[in-house]
Amino acid sequence: MTTPRTRLHVATDLAGGLSVGLDPSQAHHVKAVLRLAPGDTVALFNGRDGEWLGRIDGIGKGWCSVALYEQRRPQAREGDLWLAFAPIKRARIDFLVEKATELGVSELRPVYTERTIVERVNLDRLRANAVEAAEQTERLTVPALREPEPLARLLARWPAERRLLLCDESGTAPPIAESLRGAPSGPWAVLTGPEGGFTQTELDALKKLPFVCAVGLGPRVLRADTAALAALAAFQALVGDWQATRQR
C-alpha cells in the first residue's frame, strides 16, 4: 500500500471518487512546507468516514485538491475518556492538549476551580494543537473541545454512568494501581487541578460524589500538566485501550 506523505484532518465528507479541497492553511503547508506536488499521495480523515488515500490533482497558492481513491482504514470505535482540567499557562496547556490527544482522550473539558488563575482559554489554539496531534498519532478522530465552565456546573450536570478519576495531590488517596484494580471499563473521565491544587473544600465535596474515584500519583509533587498526562497513561495501561496491542 502507498505510504501517504502526510495525514490531514478535514471537515468535509470522504468517499471514493470524491475530490476534496483542502483549506487555505493546509494547502499552504502541503505546498510550501512539505513541497508536495500533483500525483503525491496524502491521507485524509474527518472523524466519521475512516481514513482515505488521495492523490493531489491540483495545487496553487492557497488551494489544493485531492482525489480520493481508496479507504486506508474504516472508521473504528475509539475509547470514551474525558479529560477535565483546570486551565494552566500557555506552553503547558498546549503540551497538555497535545499529550492528551496522543493518549486517547475523546473530550477535553476545561474547568475553573477555586485556585485556577488562568482566566482566558484560547480554544482555537488548543483545537489546532489537538488536530495536529491527531494527525501525527494515527487517530481517526480529533478530541472534542468544550467551552470552559466552573467545576460546580460540570459536576451538577455529570452523567451518572461516567466514572471520574480524581487526581488527589493531598497525599491521602490510595495509589492509582490499587484504586483501579478490577475497575470497570466503560465511560471514564480524569480530573486534574490547577498548579496550586484543589482546595480542601473541593476535595471533600468531590470525594462525596458516588462516581468519584480519588487516586494518588506517587511520592513526588507533580506539576499540573505532569499529573494529567501521567494519570492518563496509567489509566490507559490499567483500564483503557492500552490493554490491546496495536492494529496497523
Next chain:
Amino acid sequence: MTTPRTRLHVATDLAGGLSVGLDPSQAHHVKAVLRLAPGDTVALFNGRDGEWLGRIDGIGKGWCSVALYEQRRPQAREGDLWLAFAPIKRARIDFLVEKATELGVSELRPVYTERTIVERVNLDRLRANAVEAAEQTERLTVPALREPEPLARLLARWPAERRLLLCDESGTAPPIAESLRGAPSGPWAVLTGPEGGFTQTELDALKKLPFVCAVGLGPRVLRADTAALAALAAFQALVGDWQATRQR
C-alpha cells in the same frame, strides 16, 4: 513548621549551624525574581544531607547567604530507575528531562540509535532543567545525567541485574500492564527511541537480551517524548514508587 519561600539545590554540604552561600545565578533569582530579603526562609537540598530550612542572613548583587537552622526532611532512599533515551529536538528534550525528573528517574542516559538525528546534546541545559524540576517536585535528589553514547556501548556494559523496559512501537509487543504484572522491583531502566523509532535490527537485537522486557504502549503512534513519559508513569504505577502513598 515554616513554609519555605523556595526550594534550591546546592552542591555544598548541609548541616545545622552552617551558613551557605548560593551561587550567583541562584542569588540573582532569589533577590531579583522572588524578591526575598533577610529573614525570609528558604529550603536547601544537595542529594546527600536531606533538606534544610535556612534564613537569608545577607543578600546583595550576585550573592546570598543562608543560615541553616533545622532539617526539614532527612535524606531518604529514592527509586533506582534509569531513563535511556534517544536525543530529540530542543523543546521536546527539555520537556522530557523535566517530566522524567518529576516521575522519579534517578539517572538520565542519552543514547544514539540508528535513526537518531539529533547529534549534539547540551548537557548543561538539560541539567538545569533537571535541577529546576527537582526543586519544584520536592525531590531530595537531582537525577544524574550521563554523557551520550551509542546504544551498542550502553548495552555492552549493561549491569546484568538491571531490567530494561523496551518501548516497542512495532505493535507486536504485549501491553505494558500485562508484561509488568508480577514484575520484580529492584533496578530498572526504560528505553525509548527517536522520532523514527528503533530499526528492526535494533529491536531484534534488543529482544534477544535476557534483561530486556519489550512492551507496547497502546493503539496510537506516540511521539518519542510522549512514549517516554507515558512508559515512566505506567511503570511507576505498576512496579515503582507510586505504589506507596505520599509522606509529606
